[in-house]
Amino acid sequence: MATTKHTLVALVEDKPGVLNRMVSLFRRRGFNIESIAVGHSELPHLSRVTVVVNGTTAMVEQVRKQLDKLVDVVRISDITEENITSRELALIKVKANSATRSEIIEMADIFRANIIDVALDSLTIEITGDEDKVDSMMNLLRGFGIKEIARTGRIAMVRGVVETPSAREKASKSHSKKASA
Secondary structure: OOOEEEEEEEEEEOOOOHHHHHHHHHHHOOOOEEEEEEEEOOOOOEEEEEEEEEEOHHHHHHHHHHHHOOOOEEEEEEOOOOOEEEEEEEEEEEEOOOOOHHHHHHHHHHOOOEEEEEOOOEEEEEEEEOHHHHHHHHHHHOOOOEEEEEEOOOEEEEOOOOOOHHHHHHHHHHHHHHHHO
């Protein structure tokens, strides 16, 4: 069975050690995490974790089920096959001089990127978009000489699904069941 890139999204308690327990589970199963992004969610005291890993569907499903058993994990889904919206953010510091500066700025405009820092010998560009857009911009900038890159990794959510109060109550009840077990 071929390995594919999977996107897992989890809603977890905002507590110390939760991320460590999640990552340890992937490590014990021999998965290399391609990217992981964590931030506050729309619900108080809960964070959203987006993890991108390569693996077979069966292997990733097994890990997903094990993650779902962790007390601090309220809900986890493999959204790989869903209709999703995903984005990445990258900061790219590229070598620039008076001769190349305008060409780099034009390139940033074409990609709808922002110049966020200007120095005598460099420009720092902020680009947001899907992975292909970020990769394309970086490949074009390599010709000028990339000095530094900081990249967030993928964040994602399923398109068009509005979470109703009843869905929130269900997630809260699910968490209550885990906590009492």
